[in-house]
Amino acid sequence: MIIHFPIPKIKRRKRKLPLPGAEPGVLIPPTELPKPIVYRIDYNSTRFDSTKLEIDSLTAATFPQPDVITWLDVQGLGDIEFLKRIGDQLELHPLTLEDIVHIHQRPKVEEYDDYLFVVLRAVRLLDENRIDNEQLSFVLKDRILATFQERPGDGFNPVRKRLQDGKSMLRKNSADYLLYALLDATIDNYFPALEAYADTMDLLDERLRENPHPNLSRAVHAMRRELRQFRRAAWPLRDLTGALGRSDFTLVTDQTKLALRDCHDHAVQVADFVESGRERASDLADLYLAMVSEKTNQTMRTLTIIATIFIPLTFLCGLYGMNFDPDASPFNMPELKWKYGYPAFWITMILIFLLMLWFFHRKGWIGNKNKKY
Amino acid sequence: MIIHFPIPKIKRRKRKLPLPGAEPGVLIPPTELPKPIVYRIDYNSTRFDSTKLEIDSLTAATFPQPDVITWLDVQGLGDIEFLKRIGDQLELHPLTLEDIVHIHQRPKVEEYDDYLFVVLRAVRLLDENRIDNEQLSFVLKDRILATFQERPGDGFNPVRKRLQDGKSMLRKNSADYLLYALLDATIDNYFPALEAYADTMDLLDERLRENPHPNLSRAVHAMRRELRQFRRAAWPLRDLTGALGRSDFTLVTDQTKLALRDCHDHAVQVADFVESGRERASDLADLYLAMVSEKTNQTMRTLTIIATIFIPLTFLCGLYGMNFDPDASPFNMPELKWKYGYPAFWITMILIFLLMLWFFHRKGWIGNKNKKY
Amino acid sequence: MIIHFPIPKIKRRKRKLPLPGAEPGVLIPPTELPKPIVYRIDYNSTRFDSTKLEIDSLTAATFPQPDVITWLDVQGLGDIEFLKRIGDQLELHPLTLEDIVHIHQRPKVEEYDDYLFVVLRAVRLLDENRIDNEQLSFVLKDRILATFQERPGDGFNPVRKRLQDGKSMLRKNSADYLLYALLDATIDNYFPALEAYADTMDLLDERLRENPHPNLSRAVHAMRRELRQFRRAAWPLRDLTGALGRSDFTLVTDQTKLALRDCHDHAVQVADFVESGRERASDLADLYLAMVSEKTNQTMRTLTIIATIFIPLTFLCGLYGMNFDPDASPFNMPELKWKYGYPAFWITMILIFLLMLWFFHRKGWIGNKNKKY
């Protein structure tokens, strides 16, 4: 039976492949995802309204109100018809809607005529053994930010709280600043997961140095796989945040770009840490091999010492266990009849034994003669 | 006898080398390929005609009809003369025709004066053990798209169906949009093959953790080879789709470029997955080595425990099997005549046995003393 | 018990994570850091005043005096309120202050409207086993340079001494030259730490060649980890100094840029040495594996020689220890009754022994027959 060393595991979901050659914009419902719940938050520096949106109430007239910024927070992607209606209201390109629904997109930022589309992966430590990994899409229009999550439950609550606070900078800025705040929260959520990996590797490291148990090797192998998965989510963030902070997206103000520079720094740090983690996991695999080689060597040594000491002694015993008939000839094992034959035999044996000990001691195989290493 | 672990195998075909120094444009018939069958589809937003083309009917007059887009679908490259006639009708450069016929081209896109030439590899999962790998060439002219496949059987059927559907976007767009749709279908066909690899590696991973059988090592090795082959087909797709979406090819409209951006994302994902797969196969090879090292260590340990316990005991037996004559001298093995000599011998042996057990237990070699690892 | 080989260890501090989604500019006090002590040095070519600043005396009126350059040397980050007041006086952006206080920034240089912000890591050899690793922030304004250290104790004393010396170039130049001098001192402090690593690796190398003790393997592993840590501090210095020396920062004069070119050379050298060190540590790990493999081989050889020599001899002894009854049949071990049976047995044994020695000698396993290698 194999007992596994506990490793934080990233949630995986079997990719539901669109039929190759399907019409672009044909949406394949990820049926296992929950039905969408939509929260609508309208705010400006003086106002703050949060409502749970009914599906029927979603008409073009209802949003982009003058002087108000609207955050449309869609949680759950399980109802294609509903998402299509939202797409129509927001005037999204069919390919954008396809990217939102098909939850295995590579993180990217795309500019369309009148909106900016950002899709990335939100990786979040749930507890010490589970790491959530969901796709997060942002659509930024003039005074609207729409966010799409796979299901309820996210890392945005601190931002929601800040929004309620009338003195927060969020309230004084445009929708792109809200996008920044949510991106920042998403990226900051990567760190606790990275810390969990680092802690697990610290533990693995310590255990490996003590005893290279094969379960630790399996754990290191699993760790490498998780980090590979993690990297696939984390690396594109660097380019994404870099592009957002640098390029001439008209929807992003200069002040937000300054803030996004900070965001980009964090994304670079995440990528650095992932890479360090990967190198470290690779080192641990090397260490395991080195430790097992040494252990095999020690096992061999134990056997060799025991065998080398006793095999000659056993031979000697065998020698005097032979039945050459002393009566038949005076040459036949006369030592068996000597007076001190047996004591002499013992002395010989003890001498051989001591000689062997001395030999192995000199080779450094036994004894702790304070050898420098 | 070596039984192989089943790995999805990419179809290989021995490269038929053109004679070095041959005239460019000299076509070497890939004789093992079937004779071409040509389907011609003429369509616009209101019309749709599909005919199987007779070779004789192929004259310059017959195609580019006004207001109609023509898809010339050539399946099979086994008739050089016929291909030359098509090349003449389409006014292809001899090097283009050479690239179409010599089926070991590196994927690329080339712009000629009045047409765009795209060549790539279509990799498609046939069944769980076979992956098809054929060269696919596209020639895009003003209102003509010609496609060249090595043989009948492709992943284009969904596109053909969409073409028949009068409401499809394909019918409303120009020939370059059809090129995009076919490219997209081709790239989407890479994913099932990648999934097959991933599944096989999941299985390999699981089996390796249980028991590092040498057949698994051979399978990992074979997997690395397949992935190397796969990468050679998949990597150039990134540059190819990127170039198509970015550059100033006059034959590609802006709308198609937007769609090709999506296509490029998929190509990048394919390349990412291949790279992840390669890293994973490399990790599996490391894991195998680590597991075998540990297994060798355990085998050694078994031997060492048995030998270390029994060798001293056997020595003791040998000792009292000696024939020193007790009658010849009182020093000669008097213990053989002691009353409790034999019981004392047994007690000694049992003590040695227990000592050894205790020693190995303390070393952690035997017993499951709930050791942390 | 595991005794560790002494490796210079880089100081690590557990990252205190800002709550993901927190308002940017919200400062989390690194409480374990000491309260700030602030030294203020005002100087020009003729004047030099150094005062320990009281927290209350810090008002906007007090600094940027005409014709004087002010160095504000803040040592310790343990008082958020105080730092905020300094930030207000210097008119720092909230994100700058956040970067100063959150001591896990990636080294970078950022230009704001009226100041330049540089943050990097000061890595300094304390003694042969400890390497200090603290964050150092610089804010360069027109005639002010503010430096922020995690705690008192730095490598700036030589610069302070040079400042007191009226003839030093520092006194004749603007604040950006002081920035250069401090950067240069910081980067030069990396070298002794690198030398300590190189010395440790020289020792490890020498010891490994003598005897591949598992503690040495653990030490090589630890070394790789330290170097990975070191690299994370050292590599960004290349880009940072390069950017400072090249770009059009209005606050940096041409003369200082020339000097920064020298600084950049040193940063490149640091990065080169770290990379060499990492390659070397990786080589040492390979060497360990090779040495252990060879040692195992030698252990095996010892066992094989002993076993191969004595097993046949012991078999022979066992043979003549059998109790076939010579009296029951003339075929039953008549040799036991031969006159020269025992001497013949010895001669056979000695011949076998010599044959074995010759065999192993020819195989090169024993004897030092001046074999070329």
Added chain:
Amino acid sequence: MIIHFPIPKIKRRKRKLPLPGAEPGVLIPPTELPKPIVYRIDYNSTRFDSTKLEIDSLTAATFPQPDVITWLDVQGLGDIEFLKRIGDQLELHPLTLEDIVHIHQRPKVEEYDDYLFVVLRAVRLLDENRIDNEQLSFVLKDRILATFQERPGDGFNPVRKRLQDGKSMLRKNSADYLLYALLDATIDNYFPALEAYADTMDLLDERLRENPHPNLSRAVHAMRRELRQFRRAAWPLRDLTGALGRSDFTLVTDQTKLALRDCHDHAVQVADFVESGRERASDLADLYLAMVSEKTNQTMRTLTIIATIFIPLTFLCGLYGMNFDPDASPFNMPELKWKYGYPAFWITMILIFLLMLWFFHRKGWIGNKNKKY
């Protein structure tokens, strides 16, 4: 004695070093090379003359005839004086002549005032074990192409034949098109050598999976060396052909540039194949190690099974071979006198034997219990 596995070997020639500090343009005669033979081919669309050139007849007046393109085909570099005369006639820079004669140049293309100089390595499969590797230099002037080979024997014969054919495109084009044709022939000659490597690796692969003989390891090692050598010749071809096809060399017409694009594709493919080959050779080395580890494990297992079964049995035999005197005490080995002592002993032994078999069977070490792997 070591028997080598046959590997295609690239010809190597000891570099004859120019004396460091020698005057540039001083030519060191590669004396081991044969004396030059010069063929001169004058051709245009209607004319074709081929003559073996006498050294004396080489005067400036003789070539660049009006309306004719001249190919000067120099085979052999063994006569410095002669080469200098050719250099004078062609008005070559001394450094060009030096590059032609010193046959260890890195492939490159260099533009001089009135000519283009291309130097590369011609790698050609001679037979299954030998690969030729000679330096090839091209000097392209207005209506002259001069080629310099180390010795007679090349891969240009197909081009020569095409030149004789009045309908060939070569006859209708300028000298740069001849340069393209020769470059193309040279690069196409790389493929058969690559195929030979691939075939050898297929064989190595197959043999290794059967039996990891150390000769195969040596062969894999030799293969890596050959491929490293091969890469040094092949990689620069990519840049060379790319530069020729892209840059504004006035001597290269647009039509030739289009053709060179094809040439560049082949060079990229050669580089790709070499890289794949190198990865594959590296994989084979890993496979060898894995196979040997497993073989060692199996050897160990055989020994352990035999030893573990017989050591306890031998101990039992030794036990009842002891000479405790049953007459001296009733406790001394009374079982030797029991009626069913010997049968009981046999039963015990058989039980132990079966127990061991069962134990090893359960461990999966013996028996082929259709174990999944």
Added chain:
Amino acid sequence: MIIHFPIPKIKRRKRKLPLPGAEPGVLIPPTELPKPIVYRIDYNSTRFDSTKLEIDSLTAATFPQPDVITWLDVQGLGDIEFLKRIGDQLELHPLTLEDIVHIHQRPKVEEYDDYLFVVLRAVRLLDENRIDNEQLSFVLKDRILATFQERPGDGFNPVRKRLQDGKSMLRKNSADYLLYALLDATIDNYFPALEAYADTMDLLDERLRENPHPNLSRAVHAMRRELRQFRRAAWPLRDLTGALGRSDFTLVTDQTKLALRDCHDHAVQVADFVESGRERASDLADLYLAMVSEKTNQTMRTLTIIATIFIPLTFLCGLYGMNFDPDASPFNMPELKWKYGYPAFWITMILIFLLMLWFFHRKGWIGNKNKKY
């Protein structure tokens, strides 16, 4: 005792660290270096004067004479005061002088207002075991070239000879051409050292294939270290010569730039060879591991064969060495009294022996049954 395999060793000198924070331009005398000797060569196409310069005679008036080019050849850096005086005469920036004296600079080229500063490492094979490694600085002014070496003894003698020769191109060109000639000589001096490494690796390769002695592993490890050192000197040469040949340094004429292109080719070749060498050393380390693994396997096999053959035989002997009393019971070892018991025993043993031989032969462990490998 460890006997080392002879490897060419690069000279190392302990870096004397400037005190971090020291005033730039403060020179730390490398006291172990000899006092400077200065040779001054004035030349033009008609004149050539070489004088050993007295320290006192060095005044500004003495050099840049009209119409003459001056080469100031400083050999030895052991006198700071003297170097400062030269620096003053040449109007060098303090940082330049610092770079000249602190002999651990990374190779680079720097342009100052009126001079060009080049610093690099001269690596030169002294004899088969020693490679010299000294810093070489060049200062190029309008008609002056000053060179600074660590100590007398260099590779410039051929250039000095050429200078004396009135017909040499050196005499007809400006000072930058002399710089090129010296650079070229320096880079050409790298090749013999590279050849020495290649020869040593050829030898190592051959020996390793015969017998993987641990000293060879140590030698491969040492080789990797030397090559790492070598690379640090060689790689920056590529950029340095490339920059000199490309950039708009006003002091470098077009003709010299053409010649520097050749120099750059050689620097690229040096870098290529170093990289090949490093890959090869890495391959050798892999080969060693593979060979040792195989050797261990063979040792194991020898032991297993011997043990497996004799252990059962010894068991049989032990069996009939037991003392079950045949007189006490008819079941007790009646075979000992059989007439043909002993011959039957021998036949059994011989059969077992042959069976084992056949078994190992079939496994391919013994006998040379012309096995394909």
